[in-house]
Structures are given as structure tokens and as C-alpha cells.
Amino acid sequence: MEPVNSTLVAEAGDVHWLRADVALAAAARRQAGQLARALGLADTQVANLELCVTEMATNLLKYAHDGSMALRIVRVRDRAAVECLSLDSGPGISNLPLALRDGTSASGSLGLGLGTIARMADVSGIHSLPGRGTVVQARFWAGPDGPYPVPxxxxxxxxxxxxxxxxxxxxxxxxxxxxxxxxxxxxxxxxxxxxxxxxxxxxxxxxxxxxxxxxxxxxxxxxxxxxxxxxxxxxxxxxxxxxxxxxxxxxxxxxxxxxxxxxxxxxxxxxxxxxxxxxxxxxxxxxxxxxxxxxxxxxxxxxxxxxxxxxxxxxxxxxxxxxxxxxxxxxxxxxxxxxxxxxxxxxx
Structure with a gap:
């Protein structure tokens, strides 16, 4: 096989895992802020990131039977971002489009969480298995605004x-x-x-x-x-x-x-x-x-x-x-x- 030139696309790095408990929101904000400042994210991005992880943590504590958050720096070719993942084994979401609307809540709150994440993050996503659990993603890219890496x-x-x-x-x-x-x-x-x-x-x-x-x-x-x-x-x-x-x-x-x-x-x-x-x-x-x-x-x-x-x-x-x-x-x-x-x- 002839040797070829190649470029690293992505690889494992340090992942900061936080279990769902009463201190989750504060711990997640602190860790996310540290990662964001290490990458040089703008102050507005840091504030938006901290708000998103707070919403993720709040949802885990309200709805999950067992959950955790994973915070990390991801690198895709020559760009880097802070990525936050929320994983739980809660009841799941049966109607995602409805859940993403502001004002929708299963617990009587304002229901701002999922809609806030979708608006503020550069990349976001959610996948839910009713009766089994939900994963929520929020990614904030460092550096100039766009173009962000597109698969x-x-x-x-x-x-x-x-x-x-x-x-x-x-x-x-x-x-x-x-x-x-x-x-x-x-x-x-x-x-x-x-x-x-x-x-x-x-x-x-x-x-x-x-x-x-x-x-x-x-x-x-x-x-x-x-x-x-x-x-x-x-x-x-x-x-x-x-x-x-x-x-x-x-x-x-x-x-x-x-x-x-x-x-x-x-x-x-x-x-x-x-x-x-x-x-x-x-x-x-x-x-x-x-x-x-x-x-x-x-x-x-x-x-x-x-x-x-x-x-x-x-x-x-x-x-x-x-x-x-x-x-x-x-x-x-x-x-x-x-x-x-x-x-x-x-x-x-």
C-alpha cells in the first residue's frame, strides 16, 4: 500500500463528567466557563454557554432518573469548540417539536430550557427515547464567526x-x-x-x-x-x-x-x-x-x-x-x- 498524506479529523481528549446532584448546575457552569476561557471564547459566548449548561443541569435534576453531563473541548480539523452533552435515563420526550417551543414545560416552570439551547448554541441537537432517556448537545465554536466545520x-x-x-x-x-x-x-x-x-x-x-x-x-x-x-x-x-x-x-x-x-x-x-x-x-x-x-x-x-x-x-x-x-x-x-x-x- 502506497503511503498517503492524511489529516487528523478528530480524536479523544479530556472529558469532564459530572453526575446529576444538587450541585450540578454550579459545577457545570464553573467547568464550562473554564473550558470556554481556555479556548478564548468571547464574553457573550461564555455567558450563553453558561446559560445553556444551567438549563441542561436543571432539566436533568427535574426529569432524569439517572443522568450526567459531559463537558469537553472538541477539535475538528483546525477549529475547536466547547461541547456539552447531557445524558439521562429519564422518561424521554414524546413530542420533541412541542418541547422545543418556549413556554412548554412538564413541571410547571417557564419551559425555556430546550428552546434556549437551540437558539444560543452554534450547533445543537436532541435525541429522545420515550421511556428510556434523552441526549442533548450544545457546541460553541471558538474563533471568528463562521464558517463552522460542516460534515x-x-x-x-x-x-x-x-x-x-x-x-x-x-x-x-x-x-x-x-x-x-x-x-x-x-x-x-x-x-x-x-x-x-x-x-x-x-x-x-x-x-x-x-x-x-x-x-x-x-x-x-x-x-x-x-x-x-x-x-x-x-x-x-x-x-x-x-x-x-x-x-x-x-x-x-x-x-x-x-x-x-x-x-x-x-x-x-x-x-x-x-x-x-x-x-x-x-x-x-x-x-x-x-x-x-x-x-x-x-x-x-x-x-x-x-x-x-x-x-x-x-x-x-x-x-x-x-x-x-x-x-x-x-x-x-x-x-x-x-x-x-x-x-x-x-x-x-
């Missing part, structure tokens, strides 16, 4: 969370461009165990993936394996997504779940037994169709693999952050690091 045929992103009590996450993900029209390469990595040594392995894998000049998943997996030899090792899967050919090719080792999900069902993409950096069998590449409206999902064993695309009606029409967050919210377990990366093949 092409592929929209990719992910989410990670460390095991409870740990400060670092052993799961990571990254996305970069590949040879071919709008093609992308994705990596999902789960460092063995958890804590700093697992994070060290996954960070090393991400660096090797980012620096590789190859575009074939098996070749990149071999390079990652070599880079991890001095670490405890990791489960790693590399995928090449080519929207022009409506296909995905994947090569992996270890316990990374990978599948193509669509309203019609799911197609699994297997990884071989092994541990990158320790013992890697000869890589094999598996292929599946990825038509418009479908999504590639890869996740660590910190998420259950028992979920079905049919359980998430309408999800794959949303931004990749919402897709990742909703699957994460419904499938993640708390006894391990958890990570997910998705690539949505958008309909024309």
Missing part, C-alpha cells in the same frame, strides 16, 4: 469515560482522513486494565495511528502493534470508511465490538483474538456495506454489545456526537473504562 458525507466522533474513581481513561479513539473521496480512517483502542498504564498504552496507540502514512487497516494495525511493544498492550480496531464505495473495511485484535448499524439491522465486523503490543496474529481485513443512512460503530467492552439499532429509532440522522452519546448512555457499564467512536454515512 461531508461522513460525520465521525466519539466519547470516553474512565472507570469510576479513576482520573485517566484507558480507552481512546481517533479519526483521520484517508485516500479517496471523503474517506476516513477510525481507530478504537482499549488499553488493558484501567488507570495510568492503560491510558499510556492507548495514548501510544493513538500517536501511532495519527502518525501513520498508510491507509490499509491491517498495515496500520501492524504499526500500532509495534508501537505498543513496551506497554501492557491493548485491544485495537482500525476501520477504513469509503462513502464513495459505500463500504467499510476493518482489521482488529482483541475485544473491540464493531458493527454497521442501520434501520434495517446490524452487520458485525469481527476482530481476531490477540493483544496489540503483546501477541498479534496475522491481521485479516473484513468488509461490510455502509449505505447512506447507516453508521459504523466501534466500542470497547465498557459498553454492552446487546443493543440493537432498532432500539434507537431516528438516531443515525443526528450528529455523530449525539449518536455516540445515546448509544453510550444506554449501553455503557460503570465497572470499566468505556469508549465509543462512530462514523455516520449521511444521506444526501
Amino acid at each position: 461531508g458525507p461522513l460525520d465521525a466522533g466519539g466519547l470516553t469515560r474512565p472507570l469510576g474513581g479513576e482520573q485517566t481513561c484507558g480507552d481512546t479513539w481517533a479519526v483521520r482522513t484517508a485516500e479517496g473521496p471523503d474517506a476516513m480512517l477510525l481507530m478504537m483502542c482499549d488499553g488493558l486494565g484501567h488507570g495510568p498504564l492503560a491510558a499510556q498504552a492507548s495514548d501510544r496507540a493513538r500517536s501511532a495511528f495519527r502518525g501513520s502514512r498508510r491507509s490499509d487497516p491491517a498495515g496500520i494495525l501492524q504499526e500500532v502493534h509495534s508501537a505498543l511493544r513496551s506497554t501492557r498492550g491493548a485491544a485495537v480496531a482500525i476501520a477504513l470508511v469509503e462513502p464513495a464505495h459505500q463500504r467499510v473495511q476493518l482489521s482488529g485484535a482483541g475485544n473491540i465490538a464493531a458493527l454497521v448499524g442501520s434501520p434495517d439491522g446490524r452487520t458485525g465486523l469481527p476482530s481476531l483474538p490477540g493483544i496489540a503490543g503483546v501477541q498479534l496474529p496475522r491481521p485479516r481485513t473484513f468488509e461490510a456495506a455502509l449505505p447512506p443512512g447507516a453508521a459504523l460503530i466501534m466500542h470497547s467492552d465498557g459498553l454492552s454489545d446487546r443493543w440493537k439499532p432498532a432500539d434507537f429509532p431516528g438516531l443515525f440522522a443526528h450528529d455523530s456526537s449525539i449518536v455516540a452519546a445515546q448509544i453510550f448512555s444506554q449501553a455503557a457499564v460503570r465497572r470499566d473504562d468505556a469508549g465509543i467512536v462512530v462514523a455516520v454515512h449521511r444521506r444526501p
Whole structure:
């Protein structure tokens, strides 16, 4: 395979997780403000961001049975933004258009929350599963007003969370461009165990993936394996997504779940037994169709693999952050690091 030039599209970074409790609104405002000022957002943007996270926190406390907020800086090519995600397992919203109108409330309040977020954020979205939970997204871009990054045929992103009590996450993900029209390469990595040594392995894998000049998943997996030899090792899967050919090719080792999900069902993409950096069998590449409206999902064993695309009606029409967050919210377990990366093949 000829070496190619590539550009990093997005990758995992620090995610600040806040559980829903009486101090959530104040903690979320403080953390969001710190992230915004670190990026140099204008004072008006900071104020709008703090208002949005307050509304998110208020909704979680009013309606959610169990919820949390994830605040982070996301980088898409040469732009950066503060992104806030609200995830809950509350009752869901049965009528979203009505809920987005100002003055609509199920608790007797003014009902300004969801409408405020949609108006003030540069990017916003919501996906709700009645009886199961809701994800809300708000993103505020740093730098000059527009043009903000707009996804092409592929929209990719992910989410990670460390095991409870740990400060670092052993799961990571990254996305970069590949040879071919709008093609992308994705990596999902789960460092063995958890804590700093697992994070060290996954960070090393991400660096090797980012620096590789190859575009074939098996070749990149071999390079990652070599880079991890001095670490405890990791489960790693590399995928090449080519929207022009409506296909995905994947090569992996270890316990990374990978599948193509669509309203019609799911197609699994297997990884071989092994541990990158320790013992890697000869890589094999598996292929599946990825038509418009479908999504590639890869996740660590910190998420259950028992979920079905049919359980998430309408999800794959949303931004990749919402897709990742909703699957994460419904499938993640708390006894391990958890990570997910998705690539949505958008309909024309």
C-alpha cells in the first residue's frame, strides 16, 4: 500500500463528567466557563454557554432518573469548540417539536430550557427515547464567526469515560482522513486494565495511528502493534470508511465490538483474538456495506454489545456526537473504562 498524506479529523481528549446532584448546575457552569476561557471564547459566548449548561443541569435534576453531563473541548480539523452533552435515563420526550417551543414545560416552570439551547448554541441537537432517556448537545465554536466545520458525507466522533474513581481513561479513539473521496480512517483502542498504564498504552496507540502514512487497516494495525511493544498492550480496531464505495473495511485484535448499524439491522465486523503490543496474529481485513443512512460503530467492552439499532429509532440522522452519546448512555457499564467512536454515512 502506497503511503498517503492524511489529516487528523478528530480524536479523544479530556472529558469532564459530572453526575446529576444538587450541585450540578454550579459545577457545570464553573467547568464550562473554564473550558470556554481556555479556548478564548468571547464574553457573550461564555455567558450563553453558561446559560445553556444551567438549563441542561436543571432539566436533568427535574426529569432524569439517572443522568450526567459531559463537558469537553472538541477539535475538528483546525477549529475547536466547547461541547456539552447531557445524558439521562429519564422518561424521554414524546413530542420533541412541542418541547422545543418556549413556554412548554412538564413541571410547571417557564419551559425555556430546550428552546434556549437551540437558539444560543452554534450547533445543537436532541435525541429522545420515550421511556428510556434523552441526549442533548450544545457546541460553541471558538474563533471568528463562521464558517463552522460542516460534515461531508461522513460525520465521525466519539466519547470516553474512565472507570469510576479513576482520573485517566484507558480507552481512546481517533479519526483521520484517508485516500479517496471523503474517506476516513477510525481507530478504537482499549488499553488493558484501567488507570495510568492503560491510558499510556492507548495514548501510544493513538500517536501511532495519527502518525501513520498508510491507509490499509491491517498495515496500520501492524504499526500500532509495534508501537505498543513496551506497554501492557491493548485491544485495537482500525476501520477504513469509503462513502464513495459505500463500504467499510476493518482489521482488529482483541475485544473491540464493531458493527454497521442501520434501520434495517446490524452487520458485525469481527476482530481476531490477540493483544496489540503483546501477541498479534496475522491481521485479516473484513468488509461490510455502509449505505447512506447507516453508521459504523466501534466500542470497547465498557459498553454492552446487546443493543440493537432498532432500539434507537431516528438516531443515525443526528450528529455523530449525539449518536455516540445515546448509544453510550444506554449501553455503557460503570465497572470499566468505556469508549465509543462512530462514523455516520449521511444521506444526501
